[in-house]
Amino acid sequence: MSLPPTSVLIQVAIGGLLTGGVYALLVSGLTLIFGVMRVINIAHGAFLVLSAYLAYWLFTLLGMDPIVSIAVLAPLFFVFGVLVQRYLIARVRQEPGLLVLVTFALAITLEGVMGSLWRTTGRSVRTAYTGEVVPLALGDLTVRLPIVQLVGFAAAVIALGVLYLLLTRSDLGRAIRATIQNPDAAQLVGVNVALVRALTFGAALASVAAGGAVFSLIWTFNASSHEAWISKMLSIVVLGGMGSLPGALVGALIIGVAEAVAAVTITTYLSPIVSYLILFFILVFRPQGLLGSRIREA
Amino acid sequence: MLPHLTRRWPVYAVLALLAYPWIWRAPYFHLLGFDTLLGATMAVSWNIMGGYTGYKSLGHSAFFGLGAYLVAIAANRWGWNPLWSAPLLALVVVAVALLLGWIMLRTTGSAFVIATIALLLIFRLLALNLRGITGGAPGLSQPLPPWSPEFSRLPFFYYMLIWTLVAVAVSAFIVRSRFGLGLLAIRDDEGKAEMVGVNTTLYKVLAFGLSAYFVGLGGGIWSYFQTHISPVFAFDLRIGVDMILMTMLGGLGTVWGPVLGAFILIPARDFILFRFGATQIHLAISGALMLAIILFLPRGILPTLQEWLERRRAPASAFVGARLMTELRDESAATASTPPGDPHSRVRPAPR
Numbered sequence: 001m002s003l004p005p006t007s008v009l010i011q012v013a014i015g016g017l018l019t020g021g022v023y024a025l026l027v028s029g030l031t032l033i034f035g036v037m038r039v040i041n042i043a044h045g046a047f048l049v050l051s052a053y054l055a056y057w058l059f060t061l062l063g064m065d066p067i068v069s070i071a072v073l074a075p076l077f078f079v080f081g082v083l084v085q086r087y088l089i090a091r092v093r094q095e096p097g098l099l100v101l102v103t104f105a106l107a108i109t110l111e112g113v114m115g116s117l118w119r120t121t122g123r124s125v126r127t128a129y130t131g132e133v134v135p136l137a138l139g140d141l142t143v144r145l146p147i148v149q150l151v152g153f154a155a156a157v158i159a160l161g162v163l164y165l166l167l168t169r170s171d172l173g174r175a176i177r178a179t180i181q182n183p184d185a186a187q188l189v190g191v192n193v194a195l196v197r198a199l200t201f202g203a204a205l206a207s208v209a210a211g212g213a214v215f216s217l218i219w220t221f222n223a224s225s226h227e228a229w230i231s232k233m234l235s236i237v238v239l240g241g242m243g244s245l246p247g248a249l250v251g252a253l254i255i256g257v258a259e260a261v262a263a264v265t266i267t268t269y270l271s272p273i274v275s276y277l278i279l280f281f282i283l284v285f286r287p288q289g290l291l292g293s294r295i296r297e298a
Numbered sequence: 299m300l301p302h303l304t305r306r307w308p309v310y311a312v313l314a315l316l317a318y319p320w321i322w323r324a325p326y327f328h329l330l331g332f333d334t335l336l337g338a339t340m341a342v343s344w345n346i347m348g349g350y351t352g353y354k355s356l357g358h359s360a361f362f363g364l365g366a367y368l369v370a371i372a373a374n375r376w377g378w379n380p381l382w383s384a385p386l387l388a389l390v391v392v393a394v395a396l397l398l399g400w401i402m403l404r405t406t407g408s409a410f411v412i413a414t415i416a417l418l419l420i421f422r423l424l425a426l427n428l429r430g431i432t433g434g435a436p437g438l439s440q441p442l443p444p445w446s447p448e449f450s451r452l453p454f455f456y457y458m459l460i461w462t463l464v465a466v467a468v469s470a471f472i473v474r475s476r477f478g479l480g481l482l483a484i485r486d487d488e489g490k491a492e493m494v495g496v497n498t499t500l501y502k503v504l505a506f507g508l509s510a511y512f513v514g515l516g517g518g519i520w521s522y523f524q525t526h527i528s529p530v531f532a533f534d535l536r537i538g539v540d541m542i543l544m545t546m547l548g549g550l551g552t553v554w555g556p557v558l559g560a561f562i563l564i565p566a567r568d569f570i571l572f573r574f575g576a577t578q579i580h581l582a583i584s585g586a587l588m589l590a591i592i593l594f595l596p597r598g599i600l601p602t603l604q605e606w607l608e609r610r611r612a613p614a615s616a617f618v619g620a621r622l623m624t625e626l627r628d629e630s631a632a633t634a635s636t637p638p639g640d641p642h643s644r645v646r647p648a649p650r
Contacts, residue, residue, distance in 0.1 A: 040408045092592055096407030097354045101542065104356065105588035108539065112582025120578075223578070227535065231419050234412055270427050273420060280416040283409050284401055 004264050011143050012260045014136075018149045020256025022218065024249045025156035026211040027233045028163055029204030035180040035243030036200040038096065039089060042103040045230030046110035047205055051077060051212025052123075052221050053114060059125045059216070066125050066213040067155050073209040081205030085198045107226060115223035124220040152214040159210040160249075166203065167245070176200055180243060228272065235279035241289030250290055312463070319455055328451035332523065334564040335458040336516050340537075341544040341556030342465040343512030348542065349551035350478060351505045352485030353403075356538055357414030360421040361510040363532035365391050365517030367425065367432060370527055373440040380440075381457065384518030391514030392507045399506030403499065406488070415535075422533035437528030440521070454523050461519070462557070465512045470553045472508075481505055485551070513541070536581070543584060546591050549598030558599060 004012075030044045051073050058064040058072065084106070092102050132147045167173035175196045178186040187193045215221070236255050240247025255275055262271040282289060315335075319328050340362070348354045368387040372378040402413050425432045432438065445453060472478040480501045483491035492498045521527050541556075544563050549555025571580055595602060 038408075040412060088589070088593075093596065097352065097411060098592060098596075100356075100408045100411045101354060102589065102592055104539075105585045105592065107585070108536075109582050109585030109589065112578050112580070112585060115578030115581065231416065235416075238412070267427075270423065273423050276416050276420045276423065280413055280420065283413045283416070284404055287405065287409055 007141055008264060009261065010138070010141060012264050013257050014143055014145065015149065016257035016260030017253060018145070018153045018256075019218075019260065020253035021153040021156045022149075022211070022214055023233075023236055023252035023256050025159050025207065025214065026229075027236045027248045027252060028160060028245060029207040029211075030233055031237045031240070031243055031245060031248040032176075032200055032207075033204045034237070035245075036176060037085075037089070037197050039099050039103065040096075040234070040242075041204070042100060042230055043106040043110060044103075044204075044208055044233060045226035046107040046114075047077065047208050048212045048215060048229060048233075049221050049223065049226045050110055050114060051209040052216040053118060053212075055213040055216040056123050056125055059127070065127060066217050067151060070155070070159070070210045070213045073213055074206040077205040077209035078202040081202035082198045084205075085201035089201065090194065090197065107230070111223050111226060118223065120222050120224070122220040122222050123216075125216045127217070130217070148217045152218050155210065155214050159207060163203070163207055164245075172196070172199060176203075231279065232272070232275050235275040235282075237289075238279055238282050238287075239289055241291040242287075244289070244291045247289055247291035312459075315459055316456075319452055325451055328455050330565060330568055332451060332455050332458055333568070334560055335455065335462045336520060337540060337544055337564045338557045338560035339458065339462045339465045340513045340516045341541045341548075341560050342462070342469050342553075343509050343516075344538075344541040345509075345545045345551065345556045346469060346472060346481075347505050347509035349545055349555070350473060350481040350485065351502060352551075353406075353410055353502065353506070354542065355414040355506075355509075356411055356535070356542070357416075357418035358510070358513050358541055359533055359535060359537040360414075360418040361391050361395055361513040362517035362520070362537050363421060363425060363529070363534075364394060365514030366521035366527050366532045367438070367517075368514075369518035369521045370438045370440045371431065373522070374438065377441075380518060380522035384515055384522070385461075387518055388511050388515035391517075392511050395510030395514075396503060396507035399503040403502045403506060418533060418535060418538070422529050425529035425533055432529065435529060437526060437532075439526045442525055443522065451523075454519070458519060461512065461515060466553065466557060468508075468512075473553060477501065477504070482551075536584070539584060539588075543588055543591070546588070546598055547595075549600030549602075552598070552600045555598050555600045562599075 026048060027044075030041055033039055033041045033044075054073055054076075055066040055069045058069040059066055064072075088102065088106070089099065092098055127148075129147045129151070133144045134147060134150065136143045136145055165173075167176060175186065175191045176199075178189070178191055179193055179196050179200075183193050186196075219225075232255070236251040237248050238251075239254060240249070240251030255278070258274055258278075259271055262274045266274075315331075318331055322328075340358070344355070344358050365384070365388055368390055369378075369380045369384050372383050372387060373380055398417060402410065402417070405413050426435055428434075443453070472481070480491065480496040480498075483494070483496055484498050484501060488498055517532065521532070540563070544559030545556040546559070547555075547563060548557065548559030567580060567584075570583060591598070
């Protein structure tokens with residue numbers, strides 16, 4: 001294994017940071033759901049791919065830019081999320097092993113439906129600016145950044161900003177944070193915890209809808225892509241600490257860079273193993289991750 | 299119920315299975331029979347961990363694939379006949395599972411479930427990339443069975459039947475043993491089990507290793523049956539999903555539940571595949587079925603049926619009297635070795 005030259009490494013690391021920003025958007029809902037209701041939503045990757053498909057069709061049929069389609073997809077997925085939480089998650093015996101199976105079953109149901117509707121062809125949105133790069137001069141080094149990466153990163157930053165404001169400045173945000181800290185106490189002081197849970201699930205799916213639209217710009221996907229993506233997303237939130245939003249951000253940036261560097265130092269084929277190994281060993285040896293607190297389930 | 303029929307039904311069932319390939323002689327039915335028995339064996343095995351101990355692994359296909367690859371590699375390199383190497387190499391799978399279980403079983407609840415998925419993904423990625431050993435994405439072929447092709451599925455069917463019976467016997471033996479009692483205690487309340495002196499870590503690791511045995515064995519036999527294996531099919535998440543589905547449908551934590559589940563699910567799935575043709579629809583139906591089972595039949599067919607029968611037969615007596623009766627019946631039944639069901643349903647408040 002020989003190290004590529006430093007200029008390549010810098011280029012790759014900056015690309016990795018941009019990707020990491022998008023990752024942060026993809027996983028924010030996942031960690032929020034876990035924080036509020038102790039549910040690991042395995043279907044998160046499937047929702048991501050579903051949103052990417054819808055963005056793809058909006059683009060192909062109506063010519064709507066994926067970034068614009070967020071305005072359509074986010075409210076739609078919000079409603080979807082509230083319904084899923086109310087009529088599925090809340091109805092099952094609240095036992096961690098069982099809840100994971102529910103979201104897993106939801107994931108493969110979605111995969112099967114998407115696979116039969118849209119076959120297995122890899123899809124990706126190709127806009128007018130796909131493939132364009134912006135040169136960025138850093139001293140005597142010029143880093144070339146793909147526009148889709150920059151657009152995706154900007155959209156992710158804005159969406160995460162909205163989520164942050166929602167959590168810190170609104171009554172709902174306060175209620176969500178109270179429920180994360182202690183559901184029983186929140187209930188006691190008058191928070192409608194059942195409602196908060198449903199709305200959180202909605203907000204989480206709205207964020208993954210935004211993520212899916214960005215996703216469709218940058219990556220190629222088909223129905224079964226969600227398997228690889230949910231494992232990557234899980235390794236990010238597990239690394240950062242389940243339930244912690246700042247943790248998710250840190251985890252996303254670390255994995256984004258680590259993966260990009262691994263792709264040029266190991267091989268592209270074997271590079272996903274980095275995130276799988278992180279997932280496995282963090283779960284086993286440091287279940288609270290980097291920034292999370294040790295959480296007792298059930 | 300009819301006591302003679304209930305006591306002897308396994309014998310009749312085995313006789314029926316022995317006769318099955320001669321009644322339905324088309325190769326398709328032999329294939330279906332083999333698939334069903336393979337599924338039943340693996341579900342029974344998964345149930346030792348997922349049902350008795352309550353740790354639901356989504357990654358048991360890792361052991362399936364490992365067994366399949368070990369058998370194929372041994373057949374190619376050293377000419378080992380899979381029929382005897384599969385049960386032997388499944389012991390290697392157990393050793394791997396014991397080691398991994400010892401590492402993984404520090405986790406509980408959903409963290410364990412996720413760790414098992416990660417495990418499967420790591421195994422699949424290794425199988426795809428260690429080309430010198432596994433042949434990479436194209437996979438490995440191995441020598442064909444020596445018997446004639448049109449006959450070829452029959453020996454597999456009977457061989458698998460033997461192992462299904464062994465797996466059920468092992469599972470039944472475990473649930474009646476002290477070890478099994480410890481596993482059930484862990485499922486019900488791990489903290490209390492630890493407190494009353496169950497070595498929970500040891501028990502969990504042993505159960506995990508044991509539950510990998512018949513899955514690895516199934517993988518080995520399947521690998522010979524297929525003669526060609528590749529990472530995508532050997533380390534398929536759906537194989538593990540099927541084990542869970544079959545067990546949960548028939549009855550989680552019961553001896554016969556996983557078998558019943560397999561005998562319903564695999565023919566039904568074959569029918570769906572035959573009818574609709576697309577594997578994607580099959581996936582959607584599997585998922586929807588899993589949701590339906592969890593929502594509407596969370597304990598599975600056998601325990602629900604058993605409870606329903608008991609409720610029908612229970613006399614409408616006062617609470618104390620009815621409970622005494624249940625206990626008395628259990629005692630007399632225990633000496634005559636009852637079919638073990640869900641221990642919860644044994645002593646329960648009488649229906650009004």
